[in-house]
Amino acid sequence: MTAEQKPSVGYWHLWTDSDGVTHQTKCRFEAFDLQAFAPPSPNIWVKRLAASPKDITLLVLEPGWVGDWHRNPEPQWIIPLSGKWFVESMDGTRVEMGPGEVSFGEDQLARPDENGREGHLSGTIGDEPAVLLLVQVTDAPVADAACRFG
Secondary structure, rough: OOHOOOOEEEEEEEEEEEOOOOOEEEEOOOOOEEEOOOOOOOOOOEEEOOOOOEEEEEEEEOOOOEEEEEEOOOEEEEEEOOOEEEEEEEOOOEEEEOOOOOOEEOOOOOOOOOOOOEEEEEEEEEEOOOOEEEEEOOOOOOOOOOOOOO
């Protein structure tokens, strides 16, 4: 891959609009730089995120687990390691994710709607547990900022 063929990597962003309603948008990490990351190894494509890590957690969601409507406790990157899970936002969008797919949960500014929904609904899919890696960050949530990590 040449410098003119920079990589583009997808991720889902669960974000909140200024009315407190959550949405999910398929976004792309762009603007990778070819650089020496671990010399003397050859250069690799690097995309640094401006987030400051706060905590790293592993979750194991048993088959059939469904969480009630809730907000993510912190802005956090979520990467399924095995199994499958879903996230449904307040606008009705449902996204199903499996191993290696990435999402950013930024629904802390959500407000309850007329049906009592707030944030998102999530749960496992299939007959095996969903193992999720969470990287919580200290950055404050931002409204109306879909795909802000592009």
